[in-house]
Amino acid sequence: MFDEFLKNLSYFVEGFKEQSTSVLELQLYEMENAFALLSFGSLMGMPSPPSYMGMALLPFLEHEIKVMIFKSDRLDDKLADFFDLSDI
Amino acid sequence: MTKIVFFLGKGGVGKTTSSAVFAYYLANKGKSVYWMSIDPAHNICDVIDAQPFKGVKNIYKSLFAEEIDVDNYLKNFIKKTTKNMKETYKYLQIINLDKMFEVMKYSPGMEEYAIMYALKDKIEQNTDKDYIIIDTPPTGLMLKIFALPFTSQLWIEKLTVWRKKIINQRSAIANINADKIDKELAIKEEDDKVLKELGMQSSTVTFLTKMFQNKKTTKTVIVLNQDEMSLNESKKIKQGLDYMDIPLNLVIVNKKGMTEVKTEVESYFKDVHIEEMGFVKSGRFEPRNMSKTVKWTQWLENE
Numbered sequence: 442m443f444d445e446f447l448k449n450l451s452y453f454v455e456g457f458k459e460q461s462t463s464v465l466e467l468q469l470y471e472m473e474n475a476f477a478l479l480s481f482g483s484l485m486g487m488p489s490p491p492s493y494m495g496m497a498l499l500p501f502l503e504h505e506i507k508v509m510i511f512k513s514d515r516l517d518d519k520l521a522d523f524f525d526l527s528d529i
Numbered sequence: 530m531t532k533i534v535f536f537l538g539k540g541g542v543g544k545t546t547s548s549a550v551f552a553y554y555l556a557n558k559g560k561s562v563y564w565m566s567i568d569p570a571h572n573i574c575d576v577i578d579a580q581p582f583k584g585v586k587n588i589y590k591s592l593f594a595e596e597i598d599v600d601n602y603l604k605n606f607i608k609k610t611t612k613n614m615k616e617t618y619k620y621l622q623i624i625n626l627d628k629m630f631e632v633m634k635y636s637p638g639m640e641e642y643a644i645m646y647a648l649k650d651k652i653e654q655n656t657d658k659d660y661i662i663i664d665t666p667p668t669g670l671m672l673k674i675f676a677l678p679f680t681s682q683l684w685i686e687k688l689t690v691w692r693k694k695i696i697n698q699r700s701a702i703a704n705i706n707a708d709k710i711d712k713e714l715a716i717k718e719e720d721d722k723v724l725k726e727l728g729m730q731s732s733t734v735t736f737l738t739k740m741f742q743n744k745k746t747t748k749t750v751i752v753l754n755q756d757e758m759s760l761n762e763s764k765k766i767k768q769g770l771d772y773m774d775i776p777l778n779l780v781i782v783n784k785k786g787m788t789e790v791k792t793e794v795e796s797y798f799k800d801v802h803i804e805e806m807g808f809v810k811s812g813r814f815e816p817r818n819m820s821k822t823v824k825w826t827q828w829l830e831n832e
Binding site: 469479501 | 684685698701713
């Protein structure tokens, strides 16, 4: 009985944990997207930072580039993004 | 402490010749000198009347000369990046990455970058010399090379701040729920390769900006002729140097007496020491002999 209670309690805690980081994750996602966009300014038509710098960082930014492409992909569907944000 | 002297000016005014005169003068005084040209269109060997050579060459007493192979620096950088790319992105093996990056060589800014790295490299290798004399490319390119470390520094600082924020955020999330962050992503600043790369670049550009602005060890000389065009370009150099807070020490009016044109060198460069070097009307210009008669060399040595 008591074990059962503890088990249920742990699910509760897990659920809270899950929720508590979701906003942070969203923020992180945006930051990673911005970092990739900043590093490869030429993609946006801004030849800055110097192209050599983007080239030197390129091998280490696989994850950020993935995030950037995913984000850019969904740019024309902001409504879906909004629903996702507000958990609807 | 090693003194570093830059010779700047419009193309064809006599930068290489003036730097040669100074280099021979110092060598005759028993100083050890490293004389290099970072101009992609080198002409050290023409001035000293020698066959083209690669690497460092001891050309006179304790005078060492080198024409920097900018292309080689670029190739090395591209090779390193391509290798890193292949290691990280395994699936890229099928694409001909080498060819793709080879084209990057001609992208804007890459040449300046290679020269910037070559400068740092060569100066670090020659800190045992009394003097490092640098013959530079014409104004347009050289001002870009001067500016590159400053603009890069700005970007590196901003990117580092951003990157640290990202790493902090990741570690905060990982603290609460470790599964949420991909195992391959760095959650500590010391593990992050991007920060490491930025740090390495930061050390290069800080070295260069500090060196450029060091009033004690770095001297800059503008060489110009008795004509409006080279004077106008020299004004641009002065503006560029002022903007970057790099001191200007000497202005040399070269080929004096070649024309009768009157220029306003004195009125524009009021706070700068101005010297003249006469036009050699007949015979070959020999920097080694010239170094014994020209007066500005002594002034520059004591500066």
